[in-house]
Amino acid sequence: MWYTHFAVLLTLPFASPSVLNARNPTNCTSPPASEGSCQQACETLASKFPGRLHYKEADTNFTIWDQKQLQTIYVCRVEPVSAEEVSQVLQVLVDNWCRFAVKCGGHSRFPDDSVSVGGVTIDLGLMNTTVVSDDHTSASIGGGALTRQVFAALDPYGLASVAGRVGQVGMGGFALGGGTSVLSAKHGWALDSVLEYEIVLPNSTIATVSENQHPDLYYALRGGGNNFGIVTSFKMTVFPQGPVYTGSRTFGDDQTDRFLEEAERIFTLEDAEDTNIGLEYRYSYSAALNRYTMSSTQRYAEPLLNPPVFDALNAIPALSNLTGGINSLANSTSFSGPLGQTRYVFARRGGERQKAEHPRPVKSANAIVGIYSPR
Structure with missing residues (x-):
């Protein structure tokens, strides 16, 4: 089984400083001596x-x-x-x-x-093509391709690949950082889908890297980040995929314990019984509302409206009504929204939480704490 919930919404960026960049402290408004x-x-x-x-x-x-x-x-x-x-x-x-x-x-x-x-x-934004193989089992994906571009290219074939949850996520950072997806419970992480990398090495030579060619580098690139070179193309496995269910609901922080207990039950079912199930949640602070909230995204990798597995979760009192429906991955990731208007800081928490009425710790799934500040 693929334990996707232990890395909810966590991907590493493709563009952390290059291997040739000195990692000296800098002020982003004050260019360095170079x-x-x-x-x-x-x-x-x-x-x-x-x-x-x-x-x-x-x-x-x-x-x-x-x-x-x-x-x-x-x-x-x-x-x-x-x-x-x-x-x-x-x-x-x-x-x-x-x-x-x-x-x-x-x-x-x-x-x-x-x-x-x-x-x-x-x-790398102009290097964004996705070309499906003749046998429809793999695709060559440009190093600058976005998730929404990949899903849009694969959708006419009735195919999908392990890609980001949000359309603006680039395949480069997503795949090189490991890459958890809405389809990871069934198909693994992005690193499990990469068959071959085209990479420009630090000495400017171009290499093709696979399990059989430069296997050590192939192993390193599978989740090792971008410090081994600049990946310009990924050959990735693709698979048949139809419409999926996505639902969203937001809960107040006074329901955190109930939510986490139910989330743990859902994750157990995902791991042991049904890999179509997916659940993500974000615990965030809104300066405008001056409160913390728990936002959830409920997913099912089949066109099943309101899957029963989420009934108990949706019975918890919430701040918003359940919204969502059945759609293709291409359509659900097509909206990019305005860019550059928010400032994000993410942290990760997990392990065990202690409830006052319990004499022992209650295990909980990991969560992402997001703090955002619209400006």
Whole structure:
């Protein structure tokens, strides 16, 4: 069984600082000393990639998920379209000793994750194609593809892959960080689905990595993050998938104990009896409401409206009515929403919780504590 609930909503970003970036403390509004060398690198890249090199001051159409990253001051952003171009970009940056970050979906939270502080942002957004194999068992997915783009490309074939829960999540960071999905109970994590990586190594060479080619690197890339190179393409398994059920409901923090007890029961059923079941929850603080809430997303990987497994959970008094229905993964992830308007901090808690009326600890599933601040 796949124990997906132990990593609810947790993926690692594709664009944490590169292997060649010094991890020195920096101020995102105060570019570091390497800015001069990066300026030279940007001039070289501008001549190599006309129309796809954007200086920060003129890059007014660039948006990204978290406001902290959107406010990051980089020198320029370059948009390669192939592994060969990524190799050329990397060589220029290395030759100029210029720091950089790599952006796929940009669904991460801190400066230097996807947007370089005072350096060059390598934006893989144009490398977003998904090509299904002739036998419909695998697909080649671009390193800059978003979850919504992948599901949209696979949907006409009646197929899906292990991809993000949110449409804006990039496949790069998702797969390299491990990748838990709404389908993980049945199909495993994203790392279990990757058959082959196309990667640009730190010395700018391009390699194909699989279980049989460079097996040590293949093992490292399966959840090891992005510090081994820049992955420009993933060959991943795909499988038949029809419409799914998704429901949402929000509970007050006064119902936390009841909610967690029921969530644990649901997770046990997911593990032992029915891998179609999925449940995610987020314990967050809303400054506007001045209170904590528990938001849940109920999922079932078949077109079954209001699955009975969630009846007891939905009997708990809630702050909102149950909303949702049956839809394709392509449609349910198609909405991207406005970017760069919120500031997120996430932490993880789990293990055991102590209830005053219980003489022993009560085991609980892990949760993500999200604190957001619209600005």
